[in-house]
Amino acid sequence: MKKSLVLMGIGASLMYFLDPEMGEVRRGMLRDKFEGLMPETKDALASKADEVVAKVSEITEKADHKAAETIQTLGSETAPDTGHS
Numbered sequence: 815m816k817k818s819l820v821l822m823g824i825g826a827s828l829m830y831f832l833d834p835e836m837g838e839v840r841r842g843m844l845r846d847k848f849e850g851l852m853p854e855t856k857d858a859l860a861s862k863a864d865e866v867v868a869k870v871s872e873i874t875e876k877a878d879h880k881a882a883e884t885i886q887t888l889g890s891e892t893a894p895d896t897g898h899s
Contacts, residue, residue, distance in 0.1 A: 831844070
């Protein structure tokens with residue numbers, strides 16, 4: 815049932831946009847609408863990309879700090895005892 819409705823919707827959309835009399839006008843309106851949305855979409859994607867870069871930098875900095883702490887702790891635990899007290 816659901817598949818039939820989807821197929822009917824696709825068919826109706828194709829008929830609407832491929833109509834020999836008005837299809838070209840409808841496709842042009844759709845193209846204009848998408849072109850108008852492109853700057854907003856690019857801005858939104860750029861903003862999200864900046865957020866991701868900032869988060870990755872933060873995580874990397876924390877991981878580097880934790881790794882340095884671990885190396886320092888392991889180094890002090892494995893330092894040879896020279897017998898000097």
